[in-house]
Amino acid sequence: MATLNVRILSHSNVTSLLNAASPMSLLELMARTFHTFSNVPGAAQVPHRMTVKTDAHKVLFMPSSLQDVGTAIKIVSVPTKGQTSGIPATTLVIDEETGEVKAVVNARALTAVRTAAGSALATLHLSSPTSTHLLIFGSGAQSRSHIDLILAIRPTLTHVTIWNRTAGRLDSMVSELRTLHPSVTFRTIVGSGSAYIASAVRQADIICTCTNTSTPLFNGADVKPGAHLNCVGSYTPDMEEVDQVTVGKARMVVVDSVEACKLEAGEFIREVNEGRRTYDDGWIEIGRLVDAEGKIVEGVVRGVRKEDEDVTIFKSVGISVQDCAIATWVLGRAEELSIGNLVEY
Template identity: 35%
Template sequence: MPRIIDDAVVGRVLPPAAAVAAVETAFDLLAAGAAQDRPRERSSAGGVTLNVMSAIAPTLDAVAVKSYPVVRSGTNRASVITILVYGHRTGELRALLQGDLLGRSRTAAASAVATRAMARPDSSTVCVFGTGFQAPAQVTALAEVLPKLDTVLVVGRTAERAEATARALRDAHPRLRVESGTSPERAVPQADVVVTATGASEPLFDGALLRPGTHVNAVGSNAAGRRELDATVFRRAAHVVVDSVEVARTECGDLLANGLDPAEATAFASVQAGRVPGRTHPDDITVYESHGLALQDLVCAVRVIDAAAAADLGTTVHPESWAPLPTDVRGANE
């Protein structure tokens, strides 16, 4: 029977390691041609933008539709995110999930999966730009895949916000040394991995600051006119990878606003499948552009649904309350 699952349940049953494994599965399915992912579509009217994306994974018996409205000016943050999951074989509704925490977790997990494939294995210092909802999750996910991680440098627009984020990370990861500040010039040259998880519309740092061998996870730019990275980053990069070339063509501002063709980037599924190396030399600068795929949401959601059912978490809806109308009552355009 259908199950309603909120963020509290998602937080209990989708730890970072499970989210990383789910995102790996999503890319495996894409590489094998065993799933379909439909990029985000945006519809706007009266100052409200509705975002809708979907995916189909027959081997997981799942079809998912993710949707969220943005109703506030000056932000791309959703009011509420919902994910509907249907059975592929029957078309019946399996669950309705609140998608805020799930989306945060799968976005961070995608950076972790890319980092494991593209960063130097001995990477020990992460610089993260951002002090909002996503930034701390990025560090938590990276801790899953960087065994030598010992230092995190938080860069924010204000010292107060950067320190607040750093304090939360120290509490969550007491073994890490976490510093905060507002200076890219100080933080970026120290980093083995740089994460940009902001709402910025202009580059956050001069690409010349990157030292050889750095890996960059660009998370925040998902509109054609917004960029977190400058053209220098891409001139220096030996390998630029996107989660989806199709998605990047419409919303990878880091590439589009810098006059670059997303079609020339590598789809990460090819890296995940081993067809293309993540890096070929320790001194390579590598870039992963993350925009989020509905298929990642789908695989994470299936894991959550199964775990919630096993632990009897969430709220179930009795089948009789979802009974379909008789055939002779249904409209032709339903």
């Protein structure tokens, strides 16, 4: 029997490979993934995730396969007792020929980056090219990845405001960001300072909600004409990061997956259930807006933004083919550079 070697990629391995990647390469990776998912019949297998509950976590199992990419399963443990150490995640990549596991990849950073790359792709095509103010809700890995990628694709941004419930992790992140981006003004809002939040929302050209809240973070009446929103935090029918005023401002909601969002996008499901929008006429997948190279499909985007004053929203609950795509991509780079530990299995 032939010897099987499994490549183990640690968090530091994965982080070094991601840091070496250009932002546009990550956006193009997600564009190919979304385009294939939405346009090539039978190319994606995405069973709905399974959940197992433990004493301290809700463990999610998310298998997927994408044509010409590969097959993988991501395992994520979501804390249920208020832990603040982050969300453990691992992706197993399967050998298409043998059916064996060929890599074990620490996915803690991958999840944040693949989500932010999807938001950045939407932001590139839907936000104003002269945007100057970015507003982020949350201070975790998702928020940091959104800031890094959106600053990279929107160099016109000069002001970034970040809200979080508490100061500790927020202060540390902002200190690092100020060093990395000395030409950008960073401002923080802590807790329930509604007047400060309202002011920041009114100024924001781009808003990203990256929290696990179940109640809206701000008043949609304060969202200014022409703003673009990336909503990535809520992932169950009873979670609502943004209110119904915000949702209703979009001519059409851009989503990562219509079927996934029907099950998990709380505030957007509510709008449909209450009769203010329909799935068929009110939602469109981002994979139908962009081609496999990440370029906008002519004419389609006009249904989303017809006037400069239109508000646009991208809603992402995350689809497992994104995890398959980015894990396979990282594994390919690791194999080329001989990064990681090969373990005889």
